[in-house]
Amino acid sequence: MIRGLILGCSLLLVLSSCGGGQHKSVNVPIVKNPYVQQAKDFTHFGIESMYQERWSSAEHAFKRALDTAQLANDAPLIVRAWYNIAMLYRAKHEPEAQLHALQKTQLLAQEEGFSDDVLRAQLQIQLLEIEQGQATTSALVQLPQETGLDIVLLAARVQQLQGKKEQAKDLYQRVISTASQQRSDLLYQAEAYMGLALLAAAEADIVTLERQIDAVLKITHKVGAPRLTANALLLRAKAAERDQAMRLRDLEKSLSIYEILRDKRGIAGVQAVRQSLANEQ
Amino acid sequence: MKRKVGWFVMLGIGALILLLLIVSVRSNVFAKKFYLFVSPPSASAFHEGQPVQFQGFAIGHIDQIELQNEGQVRISLRLLERYRQMLHQGAVVHLVKEGLLGEQVVGITTGDIKKEALENGAYLEFETEASLEQLLIDLKPAVGNANVLLSELAELSVWMNDPYGDLRAGMAGLRGMSAGVQGASIEAAVQEFTQTLAKLKHVAVDLDEHKVALRLAESLEKTANILGNIEPLSKSLGESGPSTVQHVNELLAHVDELSGALNLVAADLSQMTPELPGLARESRATLAEMRAMLESLQNSWLLGGSKQGEVKLEGLETAPPVLDMQP
Numbered sequence: 245m246i247r248g249l250i251l252g253c254s255l256l257l258v259l260s261s262c263g264g265g266q267h268k269s270v271n272v273p274i275v276k277n278p279y280v281q282q283a284k285d286f287t288h289f290g291i292e293s294m295y296q297e298r299w300s301s302a303e304h305a306f307k308r309a310l311d312t313a314q315l316a317n318d319a320p321l322i323v324r325a326w327y328n329i330a331m332l333y334r335a336k337h338e339p340e341a342q343l344h345a346l347q348k349t350q351l352l353a354q355e356e357g358f359s360d361d362v363l364r365a366q367l368q369i370q371l372l373e374i375e376q377g378q379a380t381t382s383a384l385v386q387l388p389q390e391t392g393l394d395i396v397l398l399a400a401r402v403q404q405l406q407g408k409k410e411q412a413k414d415l416y417q418r419v420i421s422t423a424s425q426q427r428s429d430l431l432y433q434a435e436a437y438m439g440l441a442l443l444a445a446a447e448a449d450i451v452t453l454e455r456q457i458d459a460v461l462k463i464t465h466k467v468g469a470p471r472l473t474a475n476a477l478l479l480r481a482k483a484a485e486r487d488q489a490m491r492l493r494d495l496e497k498s499l500s501i502y503e504i505l506r507d508k509r510g511i512a513g514v515q516a517v518r519q520s521l522a523n524e525q
Numbered sequence: 526m527k528r529k530v531g532w533f534v535m536l537g538i539g540a541l542i543l544l545l546l547i548v549s550v551r552s553n554v555f556a557k558k559f560y561l562f563v564s565p566p567s568a569s570a571f572h573e574g575q576p577v578q579f580q581g582f583a584i585g586h587i588d589q590i591e592l593q594n595e596g597q598v599r600i601s602l603r604l605l606e607r608y609r610q611m612l613h614q615g616a617v618v619h620l621v622k623e624g625l626l627g628e629q630v631v632g633i634t635t636g637d638i639k640k641e642a643l644e645n646g647a648y649l650e651f652e653t654e655a656s657l658e659q660l661l662i663d664l665k666p667a668v669g670n671a672n673v674l675l676s677e678l679a680e681l682s683v684w685m686n687d688p689y690g691d692l693r694a695g696m697a698g699l700r701g702m703s704a705g706v707q708g709a710s711i712e713a714a715v716q717e718f719t720q721t722l723a724k725l726k727h728v729a730v731d732l733d734e735h736k737v738a739l740r741l742a743e744s745l746e747k748t749a750n751i752l753g754n755i756e757p758l759s760k761s762l763g764e765s766g767p768s769t770v771q772h773v774n775e776l777l778a779h780v781d782e783l784s785g786a787l788n789l790v791a792a793d794l795s796q797m798t799p800e801l802p803g804l805a806r807e808s809r810a811t812l813a814e815m816r817a818m819l820e821s822l823q824n825s826w827l828l829g830g831s832k833q834g835e836v837k838l839e840g841l842e843t844a845p846p847v848l849d850m851q852p
Binding site: 276284287288290291294295306320321324327328331332334335364368392394397398401428431432435438439442445472475478479482509510513 | 594595841842843844845846847848849850851852
């Protein structure tokens with residue numbers, strides 16, 4: 245009886261060892277860092293929110309993008325996340341937080357050798373300094389041919405605020421001529437037209453101003469950029485050479501947009517122009 | 526007496542072992558196995574234990590069906606090692622029906638016999654031998670994607686024909702730079718492309734499903750020829766200088782967009798292989814050619830592919846610069 249059991253057991257043992265050797269599982273896993281994808285998704289969501297001026301959503305998304313980029317230890321994503329956070333603070337008019345984020349961007353981008361991001365941060369710091377009435381720390385460096393359009397646009401604005409009109413015009417023209425049909429590029433193009441319109445207004449060149457404003461409105465109508473639309477309408481309404489009825493119509497349109505956006509500075513701008521129109525009458 | 530009983534039991538167990546061994550050998554239990562993997566779009570027609578046939582012979586079965594993290598189906602095929610030398614690189618897996626109403630079994634093709642035998646753990650491509658009902662299901666997205674393609678092409682046509690657009694301006698620059706030879710070639714290509722678009726517009730009017738598919742294949746081939754004309758041009762530009770880089774980049778961006786749309790169409794057409802013989806293969810070959818060309822273009826200096834040193838963060842999204850241009 246016991247012998248039978250022993251034999252049975254040994255038989256089972258032999259058979260199981262024969263079969264076991266054959267089952268070899270081959271694992272070919274597809275490995276992806278989930279934090280990298282999450283960081284990209286949060287960044288995308290943050291930028292979409294920024295376009296629609298939903299600041300709290302954008303802030304949440306960009307901060308989560310930074311967290312996940314740090315978890316992934318991905319230098320390009322970390323640098324870009326800091327820059328995007330800086331742009332958010334700029335939009336929210338929080339200059340100290342913006343400067344801190346820009347300095348982080350500049351430092352990390354320099355360490356990693358990300359030339360475009362170093363340039364972005366430098367130009368944004370210059371812009372901030374000009375706006376705060378400080379002397380700028382550095383002169384504009386020569387922009388390489390393949391520089392991103394947002395950088396060219398930024399450089400143009402810096403030149404404009406520094407009073408270098410011709411250089412600013414050249415850079416705005418470069419943005420206009422090289423922009424693709426993508427939404428972000430169209431918006432950069434519209435801002436470049438706005439920059440040229442502001443330059444034309446400073447030179448009292450009404451024909452150019454009207455042409456540039458038409459171009460801005462055409463693009464903003466296509467892609468949707470209400471604040472820029474209101475700014476363009478307000479600028480056109482300021483042109484004293486135009487018919488008063490048309491100027492008033494532009495003012496009303498810009499005022500309704502500023503009111504929806506709760507833009508106090510814009511509303512004040514409209515009221516100032518309205519007052520000057522009343523005085524003219 | 527006890528010893529006789531013992532012998533009798535031993536004999537019985539021996540017979541049992543012998544029987545087990547014979548059955549095991551005949552059913553290849555002890556034969557060496559190897560694994561292959563395939564990722565079909567859906568696991569609905571598969572089940573674990575389903576036989577795998579090669580030239581009508583059962584050479585293994587489906588061992589495991591898994592749904593991976595990315596939502597991709599992965600099927601492990603457990604096959605007899607002795608047939609491994611008969612399966613070469615390029616082999617594909619497909620579903621075949623045993624008779625008109627029979628059960629579907631997994632078939633595997635020989636592959637390219639000039640190439641090496643498949644290795645353990647290799648991934649194979651999956652091809653559908655579509656049934657009639659599947660063809661009808663598959664035809665719907667193909668027609669839908671044809672519409673996507675048509676709208677893409679219409680946009681491209683407008684862009685190409687804009688006299689002040691980047692392409693026309695870019696072509697003027699190219700002509701000046703390459704003494705007319707390559708410029709003429711791209712201009713002819715654009716003309717041919719425009720004719721193709723006219724054909725496609727005609728197709729849009731009559732959406733007879735089979736005709737759409739056939740004409741799309743023709744258009745795909747023509748598109749690939751146009752891209753073939755653009756490629757040498759990029760090489761000549763590499764020798765001449767980067768002054769019109771921006772315009773060519775524009776063109777490439779549009780071509781890239783177009784290839785994305787064509788990809789959708791080809792993916793749908795490839796599901797119809799048996800019913801529309803040659804069509805899907807042709808489209809796929811054209812598309813592969815197009816992809817190879819685009820890849821070589823992307824690696825060229827035109828897109829900064831050969832540039833070393835500076836690190837670029839292309840592909841990562843950037844927030845707009847917020848210029849605050851209030852008057």
